Amino acid sequence: MDAVFEFIPSGTVTSPKGFRAGATHAGIKKEKNLDLAVLASETPCDVAGVFTRNRVKAAPVVLSQQRLKGGKARGVVVNSGCANACTGEQGRADAEEMTALAAEIIGASPDQVMVASTGVIGHMLPMARLRAGIKQISLKREGGHEFARGIMTTDTVPKEAAVKVKAGKYTIGGAAKGAGMIHPDLATFLCFMTTDARVEPGFLQSALKQAADASFNMVSIDGDTSTNDTVLLLANGLAGGGVISSGTEQAEVFQQALNGLCIHLARAMARDGEGAATLIEIKVNGAPDLASARQVARTVASSTLVKTAVHGRDPNWGRIMAAAGRSGVEIVESKIDLSLGSICMMKAGRPQPFSHDEAVKRISQEEVTFILNLNLGKNSAVAWGCDLTEAYVTINSRYTT
């Protein structure tokens, strides 16, 4: 199965043909980090997008959603340090100007540029700095790493990767930012992906939705999204080859590769949750349907008590059961099996004897997997989270207006 695609060493969002990127420190953030980034394609791209479901949508989200409808895109401009959310009509005008500024250096028209912002809500963008800063950006084929760093906020490492599909001779690349306890609710989640495959636009959108549901949405609670969450996938077709359409074997391969890339980025986000030290993986098997499997997995992965138990290296499995029980899924306690890696803790709803020392050793590793079998059906899902540490609180108390 995984032979259909492979990860490219040091792959980035500019690994696919015809994409360039760059970033600069425009001065939106106080720290001397990159805070303005541009991604561009040589030729117009079909574009798919998934956005926040928050009722309070940032100006750049509203604008990008409009431009997504039927339009082609030449690129994306992103700033960190200011969310441009709750900023009224001025915010809308600023988002439009951002795309016009980026369009100049891309050599495109403004309506071909998508836009995203992340940072503090309720502050106006420092447009003078953006106008000056954007001119310093030089778009380069090897600019992917710079782009990935330019979109970071409290992330400690850039998240980027690219996969090569052997059969189709095309590449898919991506850069993401997450952090914030990896709940998109709790910090803006942004992800920009590119491919040189030729993809039928309807399938491009459905493939992106499906991949996001199996990856990014499994490090979150449904509907719990920030004002700014944005996932975009640009396809320029420069790898040549036939158009990939829904229902074909090629579509299956593209979906697998896209899922693989998205899951990789999702796991990287979870691992880099604010203050986190441990990647928590929750596997749910035996669910009556896929939605139930996902709901239980997500609820457990986002439980504060599960997160603190893992941080305390305490195999306190009762907290997993309590979280599963409040997930809204009609689980049956007396049917459930629960294990920590290969250590069985509960069988058919009864506590099982296990070596506490072994369990502590297992829960002290960098990746911790709990497996919950509901024994109610044949559906499975995986969700990812991270431990909750004192450092998370410190970071979020100090991240200031």
Place this chain on the structure above:
Amino acid sequence: MDAVFEFIPSGTVTSPKGFRAGATHAGIKKEKNLDLAVLASETPCDVAGVFTRNRVKAAPVVLSQQRLKGGKARGVVVNSGCANACTGEQGRADAEEMTALAAEIIGASPDQVMVASTGVIGHMLPMARLRAGIKQISLKREGGHEFARGIMTTDTVPKEAAVKVKAGKYTIGGAAKGAGMIHPDLATFLCFMTTDARVEPGFLQSALKQAADASFNMVSIDGDTSTNDTVLLLANGLAGGGVISSGTEQAEVFQQALNGLCIHLARAMARDGEGAATLIEIKVNGAPDLASARQVARTVASSTLVKTAVHGRDPNWGRIMAAAGRSGVEIVESKIDLSLGSICMMKAGRPQPFSHDEAVKRISQEEVTFILNLNLGKNSAVAWGCDLTEAYVTINSRYTT
């Protein structure tokens, strides 16, 4: 309005006539704290109850729910330190034995005793210790304080109060435990209330449900409950007077007094959330209906980012808007007014200038109130929460199996 009842100084769960209580250290908890408590009425009581909606219900919850149906109660037995949840048939037998042991010292039959447990999930009750411990309990008229301390886990102070209704010459008392970041999800919530009023059983249950919805459920997320959450209200009628029935003026007064007591206990819980330093109050006005008002208030009060902002003394109001936006209620950003106490931060969806120093001063007080007007209707609700501190994480990492 509030002249219909008044708080009794140092009131407890045994303030109403005919109730006695006591507690002991039976050795269920490692620490030398009280961990086993009994509450008793001289005469059989009508009883109302509200329980967890978690699909995984502890054995004592299942048993108490059964006994509630049509039965009368003479008392309640409660242990802390072990939840008796996920314990299968043995857990059920242990819960029944707990009621039999308590029935002996109360002088009642076991099926007249309700039971509740709180503590670690997945461990069997140390029944030998319970059997020995319960004999040390002496039931006293002034035993209310002891009872309130006997049900504590990570609470730092007991939560108890009693109100006197002048017109009806009756009293309602209560003791509660909460803590756990005050999300009933995140720690067991228990509350036991007593009254010497004579109350028609159907009204007793509906009054308890209504009071819980306006108080305890406003320091939680609907459906987000632990395996053990239990609220009981026992009415022995010993104050004399006519039966209080639904739809009467007396019922209105009883409801007001019960709401007042429950809101007092709910605020005490929020104030004593694990590691908390600040009581956060979220008032939502102008909602299209009561359910929407409550949903927005609860979502904001339970937002991790709002909690950490208050901890950091940062008037970062964007986090309030982001939380309101993901509440599921169809709010309209351009209509919303938001203020911190009397400091207006947003008007009709636009950021307003305010003194940052004044706002920091206001958010540094022991009680912080945000007021959100949705300007969509006439309904209001209040929710309570607490700040999220490094201490919360430490407490929950160390609270061990």
